[in-house]
Amino acid sequence: MKFRLASSPHQHIRRDTGQVMRLVILAMIPGVLLQTWFFGWGTVIQIGLAVVTAVVTEAAILELRKRDFERALKDYSAVLTAMLLAVSIPPFAPWWVVVIGTFFAICIVKQLYGGLGFNVFNPAMAAYVMLLVSFPVQMTQWLPPVNLAQYSHNFMDALQAVFTGFSVEGFSLAQLKTGIDGVTMATPLDTVKTSLSQGFTYSETIERPIFDSVIPGLGVASSWISLGYLIGGLYLLKQKVINWHIPTSMLAALFICALIMSLVDSDLYPSSIFHLFNGSIIIGAFFIATDPVSASTTNKGRIIFGAAIGIWVYLIREWGGYPDAIAFAVLIMNMAVPLIDYYTRPRTYGHTSTKRKTKNKAQS
Amino acid sequence: MPNNYDDIIEKLDNNQLWDFPGGVFPAERKTLSNQTPIGKLPIPERLFVTVKQHIGVEGHLIVEVGQKVLKGQALTKSMNPFAVPIHAPTSGEVAAIQKHVSAHPSGLPEMTVEIISDQQDKWIQLNPLIDYQSQPKIKVLAAICDAGISGMGGAGFPTHIKSSPKKDVDFLIINGIECEPYITSDDRLMREHAWQIRQGIDVLCHLLKPKQVLIGIENNKPEAIEAMQVACRENPNYRICSVPTKYPAGGEKQLIQVLTNREVPAKGLPMDVGIIMHNVGTCFAISDAVFSGKPLISRVVTVTGEAVEKPSNLWALIGSPVAHLLAHSDYNPKLQKQPNVIMGGPMMGFNVINDKVPVIKTTNCILAPTDTEISSNNEQACIRCSACADACPVSLLPQQLFWHSKAKELDKAQDYNLFDCIECGACAYVCPSEIPLVHYYRIAKSEIRVEQEEKQKSDKARERFEKREARLIAEQHARDEKHRLAAEARKQAMESKGNNAKDKIAAALARAKAKKQAVNIEEETSVSKADLANDVIEAAAPNETTEASATQPTTKVASSNQRVQAAIARAKAKKAAAEAATSNVEVEVPSEVEVEVEVEVEKNNDKVSESIKTETQSKNQSVNAKEPAPHAAKPEPLKPESASSESVSEVTATKTATIAASKKARIAAAVAKAKAKREAQKAAETEQTSKEAPLAEVEDPKTDSSQEPVKTQEQQIDMKKRKIAAAVAKAKAKKAAEKADKSS
Amino acid sequence: MSLGFAILTALLAIGLLALIFGSILGFAAVKFKVESDPLVEQIDHILPQTQCGQCGYPGCKPYAQAIADGDEINKCPPGGDATIKKLADLMGVEAKSLDSAHGTEDVKKVAFIREDECIGCTKCIQACPVDAILGAAKQMHTVITDECTGCDLCVDPCPVDCIDMLPVKDSASSWRWDINTIPIKQVG
Structure with missing residues (x-):
């Protein structure tokens, strides 16, 4: 009988790509639960829609590409992309928004680049930006947190709202957006941005009900949700699914930028804590920027990559046209990854410096 | 430090x-x-x-x-x-x-x-x-x-x-x-x-x-x-x-x-x-x-x-x-x-x-x-998680090496220090996509090594080629220079003698004479050369005949079984030749072989001829029959005019083995050969492109047979002669093939 | 008057800019000049140096010259697709498949003389482009295997057809890890 022939090593650690992805999905659960708690069932509906679209799209395209789609689906990467996109979308956004977004993420951003491992951009973020640019109204209709909303809504309301634009009782999205004070609610970042541009100071702005949180200055909902994702992120760190470099450097960079600016003028520039715990910074740092495929792969490179994202986020938040900036920052840095990787190669054992010297020699 | x-x-x-x-x-x-x-x-x-x-x-x-x-x-x-x-x-x-x-x-x-x-x-x-x-x-x-x-x-x-x-x-x-x-x-x-x-x-x-x-x-x-x-x-x-x-x-x-x-x-x-x-x-x-x-x-x-x-x-x-x-x-x-x-x-x-x-x-x-x-290897796509880079003991970037090795971008892989990899397997061990990374590196390394070897070799070849070119040019120059000098010397000589018209005429006459002589000599030599060649060809054929005849007694002495085998082998060779040949040639060449084979068979035994006809019987012997195949093919190129003349020559050769007999055989063979050649040319003229192959095949076994151990003293002496003959015959066949090529 | 002055200023400014940029470019061209072999040399280094002439030129160098002068890059069977790819990279043209009119890519071979059949005619020695055949008139010849490029050129001149082209054997050192049982599948 023929002997088995294989190349060494003959042993493997028992953690495959699917497991890694499942761990990440698992780590998202606390955040998702909190988000559902604060923004209603819409989030869950969006996730459901996104996951179904993602899996169907992935399977269809792999079939077209004549690849083994069953095996590829088992790696759960499409599900993870779908979830990341779904939690970034307003819970009551029309159903077609998330469907188009997910299709774009899987088909255009991922598969057309060659599938898992070959995509240059983070699929979820690329899709998010596409949606934000194409459907700005639908993509910014965030509801007020449940405890601040004038009208409460249940699962059926959410379902109806997503598919028809009206809740069961016939409230429109605009009505649902109304806060308890009868004023249409905006997200904390929006609120700060608009009020600062209207001439209010930062300290005046955070007196509003949406900032009525444990720590003054934090959005009620977003601080809790951020905390949920933080727990998940720490779990991932502990499980060694992600490295510390990107989250740490990104949060640190944002923190430092905000600190410097708030020291310069605390009336115009929100505090570091405000920046860290509002918007999607935490989920961005632990779940989005750490997407291995589109992030830098060297340790030094990861630090640069994370820090640059942090700086971009701050720049866009403070001086850009959009209230939040994770998606833009991540995409910008995705483009820089090959360059970063090239210049941050670790020194190989036995070499006096990185490859630069021999490179020059080769050229001359 | x-x-x-x-x-x-x-x-x-x-x-x-x-x-x-x-x-x-x-x-x-x-x-x-x-x-x-x-x-x-x-x-x-x-x-x-x-x-x-x-x-x-x-x-x-x-x-x-x-x-x-x-x-x-x-x-x-x-x-x-x-x-x-x-x-x-x-x-x-x-x-x-x-x-x-x-x-x-x-x-x-x-x-x-x-x-x-x-x-x-x-x-x-x-x-x-x-x-x-x-x-x-x-x-x-x-x-x-x-x-x-x-x-x-x-x-x-x-x-x-x-x-x-x-x-x-x-x-x-x-x-x-x-x-x-x-x-x-x-x-x-x-x-x-x-x-x-x-x-x-x-x-x-x-x-x-x-x-x-x-x-x-x-x-x-x-x-x-x-x-x-x-x-x-x-x-x-x-x-x-x-x-x-x-x-x-x-x-x-x-x-x-x-x-x-x-x-x-x-x-x-x-x-x-x-x-x-x-x-x-x-x-x-x-x-x-x-x-x-x-x-x-x-x-x-x-x-x-x-x-x-x-x-x-x-x-x-x-x-x-x-x-x-x-x-x-x-x-x-x-x-x-x-x-x-x-x-x-x-x-x-x-x-x-x-x-x-x-x-x-x-x-x-x-x-x-x-x-x-x-674990079995169940390779999935690389997700660039860089767990491999974290595991690498020499701080390489295995994911980049993998990328370049797989894409056969060998110089880039070397740029990422592929040869510093110690093949410890830590990267492949931790890879969640179960990519056999080390295997890719080994392939890339061996390919680079082979490529480098080839590069070295091609450099050496280039150097040798250039040296050779230089040498040839130098030789050409040297020749030209010599000619020029010689021409100058002649010119000078002529100039110095130029005043003497008589001398000039005499010299011209002498030159013409010399030239004529040279031509004569050349002609002579070429004639003699042709004769020689003819002799050689003649010598070639009889040697085969003698050998063929030499084998004859042994065949006779040997058991009929062997004869059967030989016969079958011959038949087989014939068949193969027939198959290889296109219809035109098939008619010409092998038919004679068939005759000859049949004659021999008749000579040997009736049983044998039976066994040829009934191929089924000889199936179990076919394996053995492969060995004497050259013997079988050997008489082929003789192509006697009639089967009887061949057999006569053979018989005489067998009985006496004297020079006279072999001479006879030689003549017969030469005639046969000439005929074969004519036929070959004829065949060539009919523009059958594929007939060269069978012709070559017909010739080839002959050389083999010429190398076979010979028994009689005389043949041993002839060995060298035969070799040359075989070579010349081969050359002729080749020429004929070329001619055919050109004509077709 | 002021209009004329404006035009003059504009012209001066543009001229000055052109001067500055021109000098920068000129300086850069001198300072960062890339030393490189002439094109023919580079092409010649890519070619396999079998000197086989299958391309229709009497050796690799002439073919290199021809490529530099605009000939097709796909006429080299011994180099095969790898060489064509490298040439395409160098010349900045599209890689083509091998022109089958010039032959097909084959396993690497070296010449071998069946020595007892050799008649010592020296024809192969004259044919060998890299002097890889040893021998003298009426003496047996032999091939220096290490030097043989497998060009095939000695086979035709041999009057007795005693030269074979034998494939180069695989050894443990040249083994390319082709364990074919490892399933390396493509996945999306």
């Missing part, structure tokens, strides 16, 4: 070590085999001693097949400094010296001495060198070299070369790490033979004079550490270092980094940073060689894995087939879907291609795992 000697010693004094980046922690599984003492493996019936078992060059064999050898007798020797000899592992007889499957991942056959054991196990006279300290170093080195010792840890570098450095040695590091899972041969060796290992270290110290000896042992082997500590108690200069368990701490470069924080420069040797490293097994072998004169003919091999019932360590003779070791350890192949035996550990070992692979000097483990112990 940033890591100077004193700093290192100070840190070691504080029981501190360094670390290397990356590394993995695979399940150790060492308790499977390290619980029992090293057992003795019975002498196998046959031993397969591979001639080359180390890095360097092999010696040339000094034994012959059938020679009796004693245990420990050298089988090869060489004057090359990079050669180490091999020795007979036991007494017995050299059964064969041939290629045998090798202990290499490719399993490609390599030259091997096969020894049948006589079970006496009788030693050759041994010459220990007990007073080595009073001997010159060169003598000790020679003893080590003659004992056939090469590194036993993995690579198999000749030990005597490593032991004669040209620089001062700061550290002699003894590698007792054994970081691969499952393997415990060094562990058991240190536990049981610590004293001898220390003696080996003593010898090395005598040779190397290191400032400090560091013995690195992983901290998962407390018994070995203790045993070595006891053995080295009297030498304050010997320091046992307990190294934290992490794969691949036992790699040469990694161990140097852990113990001294020095780094071996890329493409350099440990000696470049004042370090020499030897394996504990090598130390043991050195002490064996020096103190008892025994060459390296056996080593400790761990036989382990869950597919063997009795995993243990064994003293195995070099050359024992893997099957012998497995049988002794009660290997149960039923536990594996497909036989799966790994030589070496699970991280760096390779699958043997069958169980006849012999144990060599670097074999430390035979691993027979069950299907659940090892």
